[in-house]
Amino acid sequence: MTEVKLEEVVRVLEGSGELAPGARGEELEQIQGGWSRHTYIARIRAVDGSESRHVVRVRPPGALLDTELELEYQVYEALDTTSVPTPRVQGIELSPETPFGGQFFVMEFLPGSPSNIYSRDDQQRLAEDWDGSRGVANDMVETLAEIHKLDVTAMPARIQRLSYLDVVAKWKAVYDERKLVRDPIFEEGFDWLLANQPKDQREGLVHGDYRIGNTLVADGRLTAVLDWELVYVGDVRFDLGYLVLERSAGKHLRRRAELMGTFADEAWFLERYGSLTGNPVEVESLRPFQLLSIMMLVATQVTAVWMHANGKTDDFRMVWARYSLPGLRDDMVRLMKW
Amino acid sequence: MWNPLSPSEVIAAMGGPVRDAARGEEPLDDWESGQLLSVYSATRHLAAEVGAVEPHIGELTGDLAAALRSSTDETELAARLSQLAELLEGVDDSRQAAEIACQALDLVRVDGSTSAEHVRAEIHVALARAVELEVRLLADAIEGPVEP
Numbered sequence: 062m063t064e065v066k067l068e069e070v071v072r073v074l075e076g077s078g079e080l081a082p083g084a085r086g087e088e089l090e091q092i093q094g095g096w097s098r099h100t101y102i103a104r105i106r107a108v109d110g111s112e113s114r115h116v117v118r119v120r121p122p123g124a125l126l127d128t129e130l131e132l133e134y135q136v137y138e139a140l141d142t143t144s145v146p147t148p149r150v151q152g153i154e155l156s157p158e159t160p161f162g163g164q165f166f167v168m169e170f171l172p173g174s175p176s177n178i179y180s181r182d183d184q185q186r187l188a189e190d191w192d193g194s195r196g197v198a199n200d201m202v203e204t205l206a207e208i209h210k211l212d213v214t215a216m217p218a219r220i221q222r223l224s225y226l227d228v229v230a231k232w233k234a235v236y237d238e239r240k241l242v243r244d245p246i247f248e249e250g251f252d253w254l255l256a257n258q259p260k261d262q263r264e265g266l267v268h269g270d271y272r273i274g275n276t277l278v279a280d281g282r283l284t285a286v287l288d289w290e291l292v293y294v295g296d297v298r299f300d301l302g303y304l305v306l307e308r309s310a311g312k313h314l315r316r317r318a319e320l321m322g323t324f325a326d327e328a329w330f331l332e333r334y335g336s337l338t339g340n341p342v343e344v345e346s347l348r349p350f351q352l353l354s355i356m357m358l359v360a361t362q363v364t365a366v367w368m369h370a371n372g373k374t375d376d377f378r379m380v381w382a383r384y385s386l387p388g389l390r391d392d393m394v395r396l397m398k399w
Numbered sequence: 400m401w402n403p404l405s406p407s408e409v410i411a412a413m414g415g416p417v418r419d420a421a422r423g424e425e426p427l428d429d430w431e432s433g434q435l436l437s438v439y440s441a442t443r444h445l446a447a448e449v450g451a452v453e454p455h456i457g458e459l460t461g462d463l464a465a466a467l468r469s470s471t472d473e474t475e476l477a478a479r480l481s482q483l484a485e486l487l488e489g490v491d492d493s494r495q496a497a498e499i500a501c502q503a504l505d506l507v508r509v510d511g512s513t514s515a516e517h518v519r520a521e522i523h524v525a526l527a528r529a530v531e532l533e534v535r536l537l538a539d540a541i542e543g544p545v546e547p
Contacts, residue, residue, distance in 0.1 A: 093433040241403035245500040245526055252508065314538035315545070366403045369412060380412045381437045383402040384444045384537075391534045399523040 063089050065160040070103045070117055073167055077152035083108035089117075096365070096378070097126040097290065099161070102170065114170035115151065119161040121374075126361060128290040130164045131155060135217040136289045137168065142215075145207050146285050173277030173284040178311040178323050187273065187324040190281055198325035199333075200283035201273065205304075206337035208286075209265040209297040216266060216294070223295040225262065228353060229254045235360035239367040246390045247359050250352060253397050257349045263340060265297040269357075272309050273324050291357075301334070301342060302350025307392055308358070314388050352396050355389055362386060400459060400533050401497035406449050413438050447540035452533050453493075459529045460487045460496050466521035467503055472514045479506055480518060500526065 067086025074080040088104040101117040120130040130153070137150040153166035176183040190197045213220075223231065233251045240247075268275075269291030277285040303309060305327055310318045321327035327344065335341035365382035368374045404412075416434040420427060427435070467484040470477040483503050490496050503522060507515040 091428060091430040093429050242401055242494045243498050243501040244401060245497055245504055245522070246530065248501055249504060249523070313542075314534050315542055317542075363403065370404065370408070375415050377412060377416045377434050377437045377441075380404065380409060381441050381444075383404055383409070384441065386402050387400075387530065387533050387537060390530045394523075394527045394530050397523075399527040 062160065066101070067103060067105075069154070069160050070115065070167055071105060073152040073154050073165075074105065074115070079151040079167075080105065080113075081108055087112075096361070097121075097128065098130075098288075101161075103167070115167050116148065116170050117161070117165055117167055119159075119165040120163045122157075122162050126290065126364070129219075130166060130290075132217060132219055133290045133292075134166045136220065136292055139216050140289075143207070143211060145204060145211070146283060147289075148285055148287070171277055171279075171285045173279035175275070175277060175287070176273045176323070178272070178274055178309065178318070179313060181317075184311055184318045184323050188318070188320060191320055191325060194281060195325075196281040197273070197278055197283060198330070201276070201322070201324055202330050202333045203337060204283060204286060205268075205271060205300060206334055208268055208271075209263075209300070209338055211266045213264070213266050213294045220266075221293045223293045225258055225296055225349070225353070226255075228293075228295060228299065229356070232353075232356045232360040236356075236363055239360070239364045241363075241367060241370060244386075244390075246393055247356070247363075250356055250359075250393050250397065254349060254352055254356065257352075259296070259298070259346065259349055262296050263298055264294065267293050267295050267297055267299050269293060269299070271300040271304060273322055296350070298342070298347055298350045299354060301331070302347040302352075303354035303357075304330070305344065305347055306351055306354060308355075308388065312388060312392075313385070314391075348396060352393065355393055355396070359386070359389055362389070400452060400456065400493035400529055403494075405494075406445055406453075409441060409445055413441060443541050444537065447537050451536040451540055455529075455532055455536075456491060456493050456496070458532075459493060459525070460490055462525035462528060463487050463496060463500055463503075463522065466518065466525045469521040470514050470518050474512075474514065476506060476510050476512070476515060 067089050071080065071084050071086050075082050075084060085106045086103060087106050089101055091099060091101050099119040099121050103115045103117055105113050105115060107113065134150055134153045137147055140147045141149055148168040148171050150166055150168045155164050157163055159165060176187060187197060229251065236247060268289065270288050275286065275288040276283050304322050307316045309322045310316060310320060311323050321330055331342045331344060362382040362385050365379040369379040416438050420431060420435055464484040464487045467480040470480060480503055483499050487496060487499050500522060504519065507519040
């Protein structure tokens with residue numbers, strides 16, 4: 062089966078003109094991570110003997126989130142013309158009938174590795190960056206400011222435009238459809254969000270899952286921002302609220318890393334972001350966005366369990382997802398000041 | 400406490416990745432190792448859930464029942480909340496307790512009176528206590544107790 066998959070990757074790369082005819086796939090490895098996309102690294106030998114590596118992003122059957130692979134591909138294409146570091150996309154297969162079990166696209170392999178916010182080693186490495194050159198911390202804040210300042214009219218027109226209330230409704234609908242058990246805290250959380258709607262809106266491109274784990278870091282610098290499948294045009298403070306969550310700092314049950322997102326001091330990050338964008342941010346104003354981003358996590362974790370319970374996936378991580386809910390409830394209770 | 404899937408459903412789901420690993424003829428790849436590590440992590444959580452958290456379900460239902468009876472008014476709302484409190488006292492499954500708490504919150508949200516808001520706040524306190532207890536018990540078992 063691996064050979065068939067590699068042949069398919071080569072076919073897509075030859076079809077897009079990325080590789081000359083006659084290339085040969087040599088190795089394919091599925092890597093850990095990726096909840097609604099499965100990720101593979103493919104090693105290809107070109108006819109001239111040179112070797113290249115490529116990342117294959119697959120939308121598996123029964124993907125966790127109903128997000129469009131083609132739109133994600135187009136977002137990467139649009140971002141390629143900006144200063145936001147992203148891998149160049151190299152070809153896409155839109156037929157769901159592929160050896161990978163679903164649509165996929167191929168992109169260049171960039172140097173660097175993602176950080177695991179739950180790993181003490183990675184937390185230590187990022188804390189050393191903060192205490193030292195702050196290469197990662199600076200890159201993270203400058204890149205986020207760049208993303209939020211992008212001209213949204215230059216992005217694919219099909220990117221959803223969502224108000225704060227639209228985002229609340231989106232995740233509430235997922236919870237309502239996919240819950241196996243009614244949860245009084247989640248339901249009160251949605252009600253709290255409606256009662257605490259921000260009075261203003263700061264519109265821009267929202268990454269939707271901006272955290273250190275969705276970036277690549279090499280030699281103390283950010284080389285890529287990945288996982289754009291939740292992108293939308295809306296209030297950019299969503300990304301900030303998400304970043305200042307304790308969960309983004311590696312909290313599963315108890316917080317372990319001192320630094321926001323495991324890579325920077327929170328006050329420093331928000332002040333720097335404010336000066337880069339010209340839009341100062343008060344941490345208290347992020348509270349609704351913190352809770353909103355928790356509701357996104359709740360909806361995805363509830364969906365994960367629902368998918369396994371309904372036979373749509375045999376990925377055991379979807380069952381494990383139930384154990385992320387106690388920590389999220391704990392965060393919610395404190396944010397709502399119960 | 401009131402997580403989706405029962406402990407027995409979680410145990411049943413563990414079998415798949417374990418069987419696949421046992422039957423596989425090739426060395427495990429990164430993905431397959433990840434599946435087994437998730438099973439391992441789930442065993443630790445499950446042990447704490449069954450051994451440490453579930454014995455406290457009676458405290459949850461007791462606290463919630465007291466919250467539902469905290470209204471001193473003689474209103475239709477108070478009567479309906481009292482009925483739900485009686486239901487709670489016969490429940491030993493936290494998922495059923497959560498369902499009843501949701502029904503109570505539906506009632507007080509719609510009512511919106513000062514008395515209803517008082518009951519709502521009391522429900523919040525009971526739920527927050529359960530959440531903090533669950534996180535502490537799971538964290539003590541999995542991440543180790545907080546050092547003084």
